Amino acid sequence: MNKSFLTALCATGALMFGAAQAADGPSDGSVKVGVLTDMSGVYAAIEGPGSVIAAEMAIEDFGGEVLGQPIELASADHQEKADVASSIARRWIDRDNVDMIVGMVNSAVGLAVQGLASDKQTITMNTGAGSQELTESQCSKYGIHYVYDTYALPVGTATAMVENGGKKWFFITADYTFGHSLQKSTARVVRELGGEVVGSVNAPLGTNDFSSYLLQASSSGADVIALANAGNDTVNAIKQAHEFGIVDRGQKLAGMLVFLSDVKALGLETAQGLQFTTAFYWDRTEKSREWSQRFLDKHGEMPTMVDAGVYSATLAYLKAVEAAGTDEADAVRAELGDMKINDFFVTDGSIEPNGLMPHDMYLVRVKQPSESEGPWDLLEVVSTIPADQAYIATEDSACPLLGE
Amino acid sequence: MSLNAILAQTMLGLSQGVFYAMLSLGLAIIFGLLNVINFAHGALYMLGAFVALIGYSYLGPWLGQPDWHMGFWTALVVSPLLVGGLGMLIERFLLRRLYDFDHIYGLLLTFGIALILQGLFANYFNISGTPYPGQPESLSGIVNLGFMYFPKYRLFAILFSIVVCFATWFVIERTSLGAVLRAGVENPKLVEAFGINVPRMVTLTFGFGVALAALAGVLAAPIYSVSPLMGADLIITVFAVVVIGGMGSILGAIVTGLMLGLVQGLTQAVYPPAANTVIFFIMVVVLLIRPAGLFGKVV
Numbered sequence: 001m002n003k004s005f006l007t008a009l010c011a012t013g014a015l016m017f018g019a020a021q022a023a024d025g026p027s028d029g030s031v032k033v034g035v036l037t038d039m040s041g042v043y044a045a046i047e048g049p050g051s052v053i054a055a056e057m058a059i060e061d062f063g064g065e066v067l068g069q070p071i072e073l074a075s076a077d078h079q080e081k082a083d084v085a086s087s088i089a090r091r092w093i094d095r096d097n098v099d100m101i102v103g104m105v106n107s108a109v110g111l112a113v114q115g116l117a118s119d120k121q122t123i124t125m126n127t128g129a130g131s132q133e134l135t136e137s138q139c140s141k142y143g144i145h146y147v148y149d150t151y152a153l154p155v156g157t158a159t160a161m162v163e164n165g166g167k168k169w170f171f172i173t174a175d176y177t178f179g180h181s182l183q184k185s186t187a188r189v190v191r192e193l194g195g196e197v198v199g200s201v202n203a204p205l206g207t208n209d210f211s212s213y214l215l216q217a218s219s220s221g222a223d224v225i226a227l228a229n230a231g232n233d234t235v236n237a238i239k240q241a242h243e244f245g246i247v248d249r250g251q252k253l254a255g256m257l258v259f260l261s262d263v264k265a266l267g268l269e270t271a272q273g274l275q276f277t278t279a280f281y282w283d284r285t286e287k288s289r290e291w292s293q294r295f296l297d298k299h300g301e302m303p304t305m306v307d308a309g310v311y312s313a314t315l316a317y318l319k320a321v322e323a324a325g326t327d328e329a330d331a332v333r334a335e336l337g338d339m340k341i342n343d344f345f346v347t348d349g350s351i352e353p354n355g356l357m358p359h360d361m362y363l364v365r366v367k368q369p370s371e372s373e374g375p376w377d378l379l380e381v382v383s384t385i386p387a388d389q390a391y392i393a394t395e396d397s398a399c400p401l402l403g404e
Numbered sequence: 405m406s407l408n409a410i411l412a413q414t415m416l417g418l419s420q421g422v423f424y425a426m427l428s429l430g431l432a433i434i435f436g437l438l439n440v441i442n443f444a445h446g447a448l449y450m451l452g453a454f455v456a457l458i459g460y461s462y463l464g465p466w467l468g469q470p471d472w473h474m475g476f477w478t479a480l481v482v483s484p485l486l487v488g489g490l491g492m493l494i495e496r497f498l499l500r501r502l503y504d505f506d507h508i509y510g511l512l513l514t515f516g517i518a519l520i521l522q523g524l525f526a527n528y529f530n531i532s533g534t535p536y537p538g539q540p541e542s543l544s545g546i547v548n549l550g551f552m553y554f555p556k557y558r559l560f561a562i563l564f565s566i567v568v569c570f571a572t573w574f575v576i577e578r579t580s581l582g583a584v585l586r587a588g589v590e591n592p593k594l595v596e597a598f599g600i601n602v603p604r605m606v607t608l609t610f611g612f613g614v615a616l617a618a619l620a621g622v623l624a625a626p627i628y629s630v631s632p633l634m635g636a637d638l639i640i641t642v643f644a645v646v647v648i649g650g651m652g653s654i655l656g657a658i659v660t661g662l663m664l665g666l667v668q669g670l671t672q673a674v675y676p677p678a679a680n681t682v683i684f685f686i687m688v689v690v691l692l693i694r695p696a697g698l699f700g701k702v703v
Binding site for chain 2: 040041044045048175201202203204206207208209211212213215216219232235236239240243244245249261264265266267269270301
């Protein structure tokens with residue numbers, strides 16, 4: 001290492017230190033939103049670069065400034081690792097004055113960052129992770145869970161399948177918090193409706209070849225093979241189930257968490273007929289079509305429910321800051337709790353004291369290739385699951401904050 | 405577990421094992437003959453799959469012929485040639501400059517190439533994978549093997565890969581061409597004295613190793629979705645296979661690849677949480693007992 005390199009390094013360090021010092025103070029001169037997400041890993045198609053674009057759109061649509069201060073955006077890749085995510089969040093909050101963190105796909109990441117941000121009195125709006133724990137035993141005053149959770153997902157899908165004769169269930173489960181949580185709540189719905197769980201197998205996150213697990217599921221004699229996983233895992237499992245002719249021999253597949261990007265990756269030929277629950281589909285209302293078209297123009301792909309959720313959450317946050325007249329977390333959180341959220345994503349949404357934002361969910365069916373009229377004409381909305389049925393009632397929540 | 409279930413898991417393990425074998429074979433050839441640890445191998449495997457996908461789904465529309473597809477069989481020939489050609493360019497213009505330095509430089513260079521290739525494709529293609537629709541009609545459907553229903557295509561992939569692997573082994577270990585190759589590594593000066601162009605031979609060998617990766621990529625395309633990260637997911641395991649088999653051992657790479665596929669398949673059935681780690685566990689044990697690998701010669 002030569003001398004000039006060292007000098008440059010010191011200079012850069014001094015500059016960064018100076019900048020951090022200058023920005024510190026009671027009012028930091030800007031409102032800063034941080035998108036913490038998976039930019040290139042297994043969940044990047046669900047909430048990756050697309051969610052950053054969604055947040056940019058929200059800031060743009062809001063006018064680029066709030067309370068006379070510019071709105072800034074930061075984004076980072078958490079690499080699906082809770083420790084990486086925590087250190088980014090810590091740096092954002094302590095040094096970069098990030099006021100709100102959105103995104104956080106992957107429940108392990110979501111829980112870690114929500115805990116850390118709460119200790120530092122910073123609002124998190126989780127749009128990507130599914131674990132119900134975010135608003136249950138590990139709920140926090142500053143943590144908001146916005147798009148979907150493992151309680152809401154099975155309600156529509158499992159009910160529809162059990163009612164159509166799928167009584168015996170076998171689970172292929174992603175082996176971490178989210179998968180277990182999803183399996184538990186799906187099994188609850190199945191049992192309540194008179195079905196039974198005949199077996200389950202835990203597959204590591206990022207499994208390439210599911211055929212071994214599918215074979216076990218297939219020989220279990222189950223009517224329904226439920227995939228309690230997400231992203232690439234779901235895509236691979238469905239593709240391989242198709243390849244081994246499992247669906248052709250009479251067993252049904254239930255994707256407990258499927259995103260639009262997964263259907264796109266599978267192709268209609270393979271995915272046709274698959275039913276699942278989603279918080280958003282672009283081709284549902286005039287407003288959702290209009291926004292999604294703008295998103296498509298920028299990103300080249302239609303938004304997933306998470307992309308739409310990032311937009312909606314960011315916009316709601318900015319409105320709350322404006323209404324509160326400050327970016328101070330307690331005041332903004334109070335405002336978020338009082339206001340009604342209305343946009344193309346949610347109608348009359350409100351954020352409960354435990355951080356949950358209950359809203360309508362939709363049971364959808366993947367179209368047959370012959371029904372599809374365009375590259376993104378993939379789903380048909382079968383029914384709407386009202387918010388009060390989809391999500392756990394606040395009085396049933398195990399969140400310790402509610403007792404206070 | 406019943407006998408049928410064991411047989412079924414064996415078949416599944418084998419269908420994974422052939423990919424390990426093909427990839428670790430390419431790595432072993434490159435390492436054995438060139439002493440280069442090719443970290444770009446996974447990315448070149450991914451590139452092989454993408455050539456097939458682009459040829460089938462995108463090339464026609466780009467050229468203004470929306471109905472034209474490059475079929476699977478064509479891709480099986482074209483993709484290894486193209487990617488192998490790229491490999492030769494990499495060897496000729498980049499790697500060659502590093503032969504006089506420590507191994508680590510070659511490793512860093514190829515790792516950088518892998519990151520660039522993955523980043524490029526991640527920029528333009530769906531990261532969660534794009535389905536390859538070009539699986540030939542004659543290979544679709546399933547066959548009843550008695551103990552299980554098995555996709556015809558996977559059966560084809562297993563047989564085809566085994567033939568390719570053993571043909572490669574035969575050429576390198578049992579023919580005069582292979583003898584020249586091995587001698588060229590042992591003592592390049594002497595082989596050059598016989599009038600053989602050693603640098604060109606090295607370039608061709610690297611190209612061949614890379615072409616094997618591309619061939620595996622084309623074979624994998626109909627089974628797994630074609631995704632920018634498909635190679636990155638696999639390459640670490642494949643390196644473990646090479647280490648277990650013995651760095652640079654051709655036969656070792658093939659046999660270990662197949663064997664570890666089987667072990668992984670059976671682990672998935674018996675104790676799924678260990679499926680991703682079992683290979684590394686075996687690697688640790690082998691390194692403790694036989695540091696040169698199962699088939700490696702102790703120097």
